[in-house]
Amino acid sequence: MELVLMLIFWLGRGKFLLSITKLFSYAREMMEDVLFYLTYSLETEVHELYLQKWCYQMYQFLLSLLFTSFLLKHLGLGRRILVPLSFLFLLLLIALLLGKLQEGKSRLIRELGNFVFYYELFLMQGENQLQALNRARKELGFLSLEESVEDYMLQFNRLFYHSKWLVVKRFVILLDKGMHFTQRDMSLEFAQLSDELFNRHHQDRKLQAEKIENLMLFPMIGDLLIMVLYLLSPFIGEMLGG
């Protein structure tokens, strides 16, 4: 049975992957923000490739599961072990994805803060908006080199669409203002923006610290276990010896 299923899956892998990708493309709108944080890119093609890669890996996992089941059956061993193992694998996978998602969010907060800081510094030096954006661009991993401020605004609008973060919209408004009122002092707006970014960064670091503090319980539990084993070792020795 497993062998037949494996053969069907193996022969129809192209169609299978294509249909899964189509299915995901329908639901892409719902997943845009998640895909952005996972890939840290604004390009739809990158999102699609990422999805295909994951689908293919899951597909391979399914095949290897069927193959292992087939082998276990022919070796005369129980196949029940496969259920908890695959459940554990799925849990690990979800944990990995959630970790990557959080990492993407933290990266965006950190890099956007740096970007606004450098952008303001370069504006202070007397560079025009486009030059300042081009130089500060290196701070934001997903931002590509553009030829005009409008193109950068488009990119930031896309970022707003993905991140649903109002700070990004405010930055777009600031860029727009800078295009029309070249002589206006915008240090107050920049100060408000960087304050908001700092607060977000602060919150993010606090959350991370809390998580790390919880993770620290693992080595501590390990230490306590070693301690208990050491203290009980003479009694265990006596019990085993007697």
Place this chain on the structure above:
Amino acid sequence: MKFMKLFELSLMMSMMVLFLGPSLGILLLLPIYAFGLRRIFLKEKEKHKKKEILQQLSELSTLLDQGYSPLYAYEMLGRFSFPDFMLHPEEEVFRNEVFQKQFQLFEKTVLLEEEIRSEMSIIALRMGIMKLMPLALLLLLRRFLGAEPGKALELITVMFFYLNHLLADKIMEKL
């Protein structure tokens, strides 16, 4: 932070020495201690860079306010490594007003970062206590233990404690 880590490692090692007592196992702790020291000193080097730059920029700002020319003030301070995101004093377009604005912005950012770092160091201290507590507790409880568990077991216990310490360090690196 560096001092705290140094203190933590030294305390951990001294507790391990106390736990092992006079034996050859102590010799094993020496390279471990040296390795730990190397890790601390190499990692902490980078973090002080921004603070040093801020210090030098603040001195430059004072000299400029006193009326020194930018180039002369920069040379007086020994031509330190000037951050590339700010207007360089050797550039013709250098203006004191622009420099002051940039300096204030940089100062604000570094101070805010420092605020976060100080909060994180309090958390790190709490974690440090969590790391050291079981070994200290074991040293205390061992006194009430009637029989001696043996030197080999002591060495194995110390090694496991050290492995857990390394694991905790790895987790704390993310802080």
